[in-house]
Amino acid sequence: MSPVPPRRGLLSGTAWMPYALLLPGLLWLGLFFVTPILTLLSTSLQEGSISTGYRFTWRFANYTNAFSDYQAQFGRSILYAGLATLLALVICYPLAYFIAFRAGRYKNLMLLIVVAPFFTSFLIRTLSWKIILADSGWVVGMFQTLGLLPPGGRLLATSFAVVAGITYNFLPFMTLPLYTSLERLDASLIEAAGDLYAGPVTAFFKVTFPLSMPGVVAGTLLTFIPAAGDYINVRFLGTPSQSMLGNVIDSRFLAVLDYPTAAALSITLMFTILVLVGLYVRRAGTEDLV
Amino acid sequence: MKGNLAGPAAELRITNLVKRFGGSAMAANAFVAVDNISLTVPAGSFFAMLGPSGCGKTTTLRMVAGLEQPTSGEILLNGNDITHLKPYNRPVNTVFQSYALFPHLTVFENVAFGLRRKNEQNISKRVDAMLELVQLDGYGARRPAQLSGGQQQRVALARALINAPQVLLLDEPLGALDLKLRRQMQLELKRIQSEVSTTFVHVTHDQEEAMTMADTIAVMRHGRVEQLASPIDLYERPATAFVANFLGKSNLLEGRVTGTAGAMLLVETHGVALRLPAANRPAAAAELYVGVRPEKLHMTGTGAPVPAGHNALEATVTDSSFMGVSTQYVVRTAWQQELTVFAQNMGVDGMRARGTAVQLHWDPQHTFAVPRTGSPLETEAEL
Ligand SMILES: Nc1ncnc2c1ncn2[C@@H]1O[C@H](COP(=O)(O)OP(=O)(O)O)[C@@H](O)[C@H]1O
Ligand SMILES: [Mg+2]
Numbered sequence: 001m002s003p004v005p006p007r008r009g010l011l012s013g014t015a016w017m018p019y020a021l022l023l024p025g026l027l028w029l030g031l032f033f034v035t036p037i038l039t040l041l042s043t044s045l046q047e048g049s050i051s052t053g054y055r056f057t058w059r060f061a062n063y064t065n066a067f068s069d070y071q072a073q074f075g076r077s078i079l080y081a082g083l084a085t086l087l088a089l090v091i092c093y094p095l096a097y098f099i100a101f102r103a104g105r106y107k108n109l110m111l112l113i114v115v116a117p118f119f120t121s122f123l124i125r126t127l128s129w130k131i132i133l134a135d136s137g138w139v140v141g142m143f144q145t146l147g148l149l150p151p152g153g154r155l156l157a158t159s160f161a162v163v164a165g166i167t168y169n170f171l172p173f174m175t176l177p178l179y180t181s182l183e184r185l186d187a188s189l190i191e192a193a194g195d196l197y198a199g200p201v202t203a204f205f206k207v208t209f210p211l212s213m214p215g216v217v218a219g220t221l222l223t224f225i226p227a228a229g230d231y232i233n234v235r236f237l238g239t240p241s242q243s244m245l246g247n248v249i250d251s252r253f254l255a256v257l258d259y260p261t262a263a264a265l266s267i268t269l270m271f272t273i274l275v276l277v278g279l280y281v282r283r284a285g286t287e288d289l290v
Numbered sequence: 291m292k293g294n295l296a297g298p299a300a301e302l303r304i305t306n307l308v309k310r311f312g313g314s315a316m317a318a319n320a321f322v323a324v325d326n327i328s329l330t331v332p333a334g335s336f337f338a339m340l341g342p343s344g345c346g347k348t349t350t351l352r353m354v355a356g357l358e359q360p361t362s363g364e365i366l367l368n369g370n371d372i373t374h375l376k377p378y379n380r381p382v383n384t385v386f387q388s389y390a391l392f393p394h395l396t397v398f399e400n401v402a403f404g405l406r407r408k409n410e411q412n413i414s415k416r417v418d419a420m421l422e423l424v425q426l427d428g429y430g431a432r433r434p435a436q437l438s439g440g441q442q443q444r445v446a447l448a449r450a451l452i453n454a455p456q457v458l459l460l461d462e463p464l465g466a467l468d469l470k471l472r473r474q475m476q477l478e479l480k481r482i483q484s485e486v487s488t489t490f491v492h493v494t495h496d497q498e499e500a501m502t503m504a505d506t507i508a509v510m511r512h513g514r515v516e517q518l519a520s521p522i523d524l525y526e527r528p529a530t531a532f533v534a535n536f537l538g539k540s541n542l543l544e545g546r547v548t549g550t551a552g553a554m555l556l557v558e559t560h561g562v563a564l565r566l567p568a569a570n571r572p573a574a575a576a577e578l579y580v581g582v583r584p585e586k587l588h589m590t591g592t593g594a595p596v597p598a599g600h601n602a603l604e605a606t607v608t609d610s611s612f613m614g615v616s617t618q619y620v621v622r623t624a625w626q627q628e629l630t631v632f633a634q635n636m637g638v639d640g641m642r643a644r645g646t647a648v649q650l651h652w653d654p655q656h657t658f659a660v661p662r663t664g665s666p667l668e669t670e671a672e673l
Contacts (some may be wrong), residue, residue, distance in 0.1 A: 091511065191357050192390040194377040199408035206403075210394045 015237060044263035054259060062264040065104050069267060070248050077245040077269065078276075080159070084166035085220050088174040089168070092219065096178035096207075098230035099186075114175050122169065126236045130156065132239065157239045165233035171223040181215025182208075217284045228273055245269050299334040299489045300368040300381070300456035302354065305362035308350050309513075323349040325412055325513035327363070331506070336490045337485050338500035342536070343511030347492060347493040347668070348387070349461050350510075354491070355384045378407075383450035387461040389442050391434035395443050397421070398430035404453040418451040423482060440471045447482070457489045472496075476503055497537050502526070507531050525583075531660045535580050541587070541629045545580040545660065547571070554654060560625040564601045566657035577662045586631040586656040589619065593648045602651040605629065607642050617641060621648060625648065 004210040044062055048054040067074065099110045132139055140156075143149040155161050187206065188220055193203035209216075231246030240247075245265060252262035294386065309324040324346040330339040333596055339347045352358040355375035367375045372380050383404070392400050401417045410416075421427050424444040443463060450458055463479070464472045472650055473544055481501055483490050493499050500507050501521045509516045509524065509532075517529040534540035545557040545564065555568040558578055564580055572578060582601075596602045605621035619631040619642065631650065642648060 076471065186388075186390065187388055188388060188390040189392060191377070192384070192386055192392070193403070195355055195357070196404035197378045199376075199378055200401075202407060207392060213394075223546045230621075 027106040028153070028232075040263045040266055043259050046260045048260075050257040053275045059260065063268065064263050066264040067268060068285065069261075070245065073245045073248050074242055074269075074272075076242065077228050080163050080166060080242075080244060081224050081230070083163050084170065084227050085224040086175075088165070088170055089216065090218060092171060092282050094180055096175050096182055096215070099175075099179055100182035101187075110181070112178075114179075114287075115172050117172065122232065125169065126165055126232050129161070129168065130236050132230070133161050155236060157242075159238070159242050161237040162233050162244075164240050165237045166227050166230055169230075170223040170227055173226075174219040177218035178212065178215040181212045181218075183213050207266045210255065213284055218280060225273055225277065227279050229269060296366075299487055301333040302331040302337075302383070302457050302489060302491065303366040303369075304350075304354070305364045307365065309346070309351060309353060309358065310361045319475045322665065323352070323464065323513055324360075327510075327513070329485065329508055329515055329518055331489055331491055333368075333489055334487050335505045336480070336492065336503055338504035338507045339491065339493045339510055340497060340500040340507050340536075341495065341516075342497055345510045346513040347495075347510060347576045347589055349495050349513075351384070351461050353605075354457070355459055356380050356445075357383055358385075363379065363459055381457035383453050383455040383458055385443075385446045385450050385458070385460040385463045387432075387463075387465060389446040391442055391445055391449070393434055396430060397426065397432050397434065397437070400434065400445055401448045401452055403432075403449060413484055415489075416452060418667055420448045423451075423485065425478075425488055435447075439467055440475065443467065446632070447479075451482070451486060455488060456490060460490065460492045462494055463492070463493070464496075472499070479503065489602065501537065507667075509536060511536075526656075528657050528660060529572060531579055531663070533580075534579075534658070539584050540581045541568045541578040541584060542581045542660070543627070544660070545578055547576045547578065554587050557659070560623070562603055564657065565599070565654040565661070566601075566659055567655060571660050574663045575661065578659045579662050581658045581660060582652055582656060584618070585632040585634075586652050587629070587650045588652060589621075589631050589633055589642070590649050590651070592649050594649060596649070596651045597653075600651040601654055601657060602649060603629075604647065604649055607644055607646045607648055609644065610641055612641065621650070 005076055024156050042056055043054070045058050045060065046054040047057050047059040047062075047253060056258070059148045095114070099107055099114075105154050131137065134140070135156060136187060137156055140154065142148065142154065144153065149155070189207055190203055193207045194200075200208060225239050228244075229246050231250045234242050234244050249262050249269075252265065305328045305617050306329045307324055308322070310320040310322050312319055327346075327350060339350065341347055348356060351358045356372070358374055360373060363373070364371060367381065372382075393401070398417055398421075401420055402413050405413045405416065417430065418427065421430060424447055426441060426444050426448065427435065429441065434445065437445065443466075445646075447460075447463070452597065459478075464475050467475060476499055481492075490504060491608060492500070501524075504521060506518065507521055507524055508518045511532055515531045517524060519527075519529075524533060528534035528537065528540070531540075531542060534542060543559040543564075545559040547555060548558050548563070549556045550568055550573075551565070552634075553568055554565045555571050556563045557566065557578070557581055566580060588600075590596075592604065605623045607619055608622045609620040611618050614635065616635055618635045619633060621629050621631055623629060629650070
């Protein structure tokens with residue numbers, strides 16, 4: 001293939017123009033991303049207390065201490081976020097599939113309904129789950145009637161409630177990318193699979209699902225990454241025994257004012273997520289798909 | 291290799307096939323895409339469905355493939371009713387108009403797809419043999435996006451053919467290729483068909499493509515089969531004005547039957563007596579169109595002798611264009627109808643100037659007749 005000549009826009013003609021166009025974005029990133037990260041990094045290596053003041057001493061022990069003290073919360077962050085991501089995928093895939101292929105003229109209406117929760121605040125939505133899962137609520141009543149919960153058993157203040165809350169809050173983030181990739185899928189490919197002796201189930205797993213991988217990867221990342229740092233769902237729907245790393249960071253920063261530990265935990269979580277995401281994207285092999 | 295790559299070719303029979311879109315079957319707003327088609331495709335033949343865009347070719351093919359359910363009618367393969375079988379249960383494969391290659395699979399896996407679904411043996415060897423047949427050996431590891439349009443077309447063909455279908459359906463398989471590649475692929479397809487000897491049903495709107503490739507052509511229009519015949523019969527004895535104009539050029543003269551003389555039918559057109567084989571008479575009606583192809587007309591100066599028994603007309607040259615191998619003249623008759631004449635460039639007499647009075651004559655055997663329904667111009671406008 002012959003090389004495609006670079007596109008010439010209205011503002012082209014000078015070599016520096018593309019870089020000039022990047023400038024606002026770079027400034028923004030420098031100011032609001034790089035600076036805080038560097039501050040966070042330096043804070044995580046300080047020692048002292050709020051009364052005596054903090055000094056930068058390369059105190060790497062902050063990391064080992066934070067990790068050994070909050071292992072359980074760390075594990076729960078990854079576990080709850082992972083569970084919620086998996087649940088959201090299982091719930092949203094059929095929904096996105098239906099909207100993309102079967103909704104016909106109701107497509108836009110259904111998409112609107114999917115994003116409708118965004119019209120109310122995250123807090124309000126999470127609080128309303130508190131009402132839904134309340135001990136006197138109909139959900140608990142039904143679970144007890146069906147024998148899924150012992151008499152007097154609760155849903156609120158359990159891991160179930162926390163995972164359910166996280167799952168719910170991130171449904172739109174999962175649905176929209178899935179919908180986009182399914183919508184783009186050429187229906188004649190599914191027909192071709194049928195013509196080549198694939199039944200509906202085989203056609204789904206051999207053609208539809210692999211071709212929707214970009215949506216699956218985008219949706220799971222958009223769910224998993226923020227979910228791993230979430231602390232609102234635990235605060236409203238759980239108890240300290242469900243607390244996630246986000247809750248620890250929240251209380252270390254804002255209540256205990258133990259900045260170095262909070263910073264060390266933040267950096268650790270960020271790094272872990274980066275590694276997990278890197279491994280995942282590599283394994284999903286999305287670079288082949290586009 | 292013959293017969294190794296394909297299963298036994300089957301005869302395809304379609305009877306009273308109807309497809310309505312939109313609304314219930316009885317609804318007045320329903321659109322009839324396929325309107326009561328019946329035809330038989332002999333086993334092992336290269337069959338073409340030819341017609342202008344929107345005449346229902348794709349819909350018919352999709353019903354044979356099982357991708358569309360007929361509103362009514364039957365589809366038989368070697369006498370077995372397959373009308374209601376799912377696509378994946380039919381021994382029929384399709385080369386899709388847009389190829390529909392799986393972008394996430396290699397060329398090899400695209401071609402192997404059907405064999406893997408059927409858990410067949412020797413997949414690797416068979417795929418390699420098939421890629422060789424379509425001249426793509428060595429391309430197995432590539433992705434469809436890394437191939438040219440012509441190569442993608444071959445992969446689509448290989449992917450369908452490797453399953454040894456009893457009937458192979460091709461929906462405008464060459465439509466996306468440029469003219470030169472299209473001509474080349476036409477020959478290629480013809481070669482492959484004779485090698486695998488499967489029944490090919492080839493859909494196209496390109497009359498030249500259908501003529502050069504097919505043993506039998508069904509000319510379709512408005513969801514119906516207008517005429518089903520060999521390319522030669524379609525050209526020499528078109529059954530309708532539409533066919534006469536869709537395949538090549540025709541001169542159609544309004545005529546009226548005045549009688550018969552032996553095996554010949556006598557027709558009068560604008561005061562001129564013409565003769566044609568009575569066997570070419572389309573219907574009992576007295577009113578018809580008499581047709582003759584532009585290359586069958588001989589053009590001479592007025593007063594030159596006309597061979598005995600030939601039909602003859604007087605006209606005036608109104609336009610000419612030199613095309614090297616021949617010259618295309620437009621002449622006007624006394625009743626102001628324009629006719630086209632192709633005069634072969636024999637190098638004997640020069641071009642005839644505009645305004646020259648000429649005489650046209652032709653062999654009655656080269657005269658056909660079609661029913662006079664609608665005007666010939668109307669069908670021309672449709673093209
Ligand atoms: N799914 C459909 N719904 C409604 N109308 C359709 C559908 N598919 C085809 N048609 C109509 O049926 C007619 C025949 O279409 P098609 O078989 O694709 O024609 P061709 O392949 O000869 O160009 C067209 O007028 C087209 O608009
Ligand atoms: Mg078509």
